[in-house]
Amino acid sequence: MSLYDWAHSSSAFGKLSFAIIIAAAFLAVIGILLLVIDRAPKTGREKWQAFLFLLPALFFLLVGLIVPIISTALSSVTDASGGFTGFKNFSWAFGDNQVRHAIGNTLRWVIIAPIVATTVGLAYAYAIDGVKGEAMAKALVFLPTAISFVGAAVIWKLMYQEPGLAPSGLVNVVLKWFGMKPLGFPTNSHNITYLLIVIMIWIQAGFATVVLSAAIKGVPTEMIEAAKIDGANAWQAFRKVTIPSIRPSLIVVLVTISIATLKIFDLVKAFGANQYGGDVLANKMYVTYQQAGIGSLGEHQSSALAMIIFALVIPFVIFQVRQMIKNRVLR
Numbered sequence: 001m002s003l004y005d006w007a008h009s010s011s012a013f014g015k016l017s018f019a020i021i022i023a024a025a026f027l028a029v030i031g032i033l034l035l036v037i038d039r040a041p042k043t044g045r046e047k048w049q050a051f052l053f054l055l056p057a058l059f060f061l062l063v064g065l066i067v068p069i070i071s072t073a074l075s076s077v078t079d080a081s082g083g084f085t086g087f088k089n090f091s092w093a094f095g096d097n098q099v100r101h102a103i104g105n106t107l108r109w110v111i112i113a114p115i116v117a118t119t120v121g122l123a124y125a126y127a128i129d130g131v132k133g134e135a136m137a138k139a140l141v142f143l144p145t146a147i148s149f150v151g152a153a154v155i156w157k158l159m160y161q162e163p164g165l166a167p168s169g170l171v172n173v174v175l176k177w178f179g180m181k182p183l184g185f186p187t188n189s190h191n192i193t194y195l196l197i198v199i200m201i202w203i204q205a206g207f208a209t210v211v212l213s214a215a216i217k218g219v220p221t222e223m224i225e226a227a228k229i230d231g232a233n234a235w236q237a238f239r240k241v242t243i244p245s246i247r248p249s250l251i252v253v254l255v256t257i258s259i260a261t262l263k264i265f266d267l268v269k270a271f272g273a274n275q276y277g278g279d280v281l282a283n284k285m286y287v288t289y290q291q292a293g294i295g296s297l298g299e300h301q302s303s304a305l306a307m308i309i310f311a312l313v314i315p316f317v318i319f320q321v322r323q324m325i326k327n328r329v330l331r
Contacts, residue, residue: 029056069310075303089304099305101277102284105193106312109200109264109280114257117201118250121208126238129216138213142206149203149266156199157271160185189277196267196278204260208253215249216242248327255320262312281309 093099128137161169172182227237265282289302
């Protein structure tokens, strides 16, 4: 039996055998690596050791990231026959109404979700800082972060459920109390994207709270007290002292949530939002590939969509790396 057969075996014995083989291979690689590191040359020993410890990570980075990026990039500029087509697939993407709509929705996600989630997390972290039961308060707001997007979709589908169904969704019940119309989720194309963004904010606000709470606690109390002595009120001290002090953490949170929104797929797929005007790039890429299949033009068109997502992610990564280097230099 080949390694491929073991990996795809449906029997318990086959799965256990594959797990044992992988574990043994991992231990063997680690053993060989430690042996080589122990015998590294004395001249520049620390550099050799650092390089050898990083070697497995570099290998998996090459196999799991660099090679797929190159492969996808090549696929995006070819057709089903393998011939070079230049930017024809990209021209299709930006010329297709559905793709343009998905790009527009994706940009809405990137603009709204990170800013609102970070703002909510910052406000909540500042409000509970130093109060009794702070740990419990942070744990409660962090709980949604541990829920999968599909699980969150199930929860919020019940929350948004239309009146007349059993049971009626809590959100629509509250709207009815105030004499407002029901949301019409998910078939209302005018608000579906924004209602999905609410779910993303609900999930990510806990992450923002935990990170920013730790950053706020790292602000020297002497600085805040000095600002108050100079006549600053609580809001001015927060705006002039706390915010600048936690700026690196704010950037990390914003960038992390922004990248997550660019890749959002699960929520849209779970709600079937692409059928009601709520499609995004990642879901459009998946649907294009699934409908066309391997070896078709759709495979190469989906590769073009993947490269568009990649191109949108890169500026955030570059910005984050530059900030990390800048902060390291300043320190």
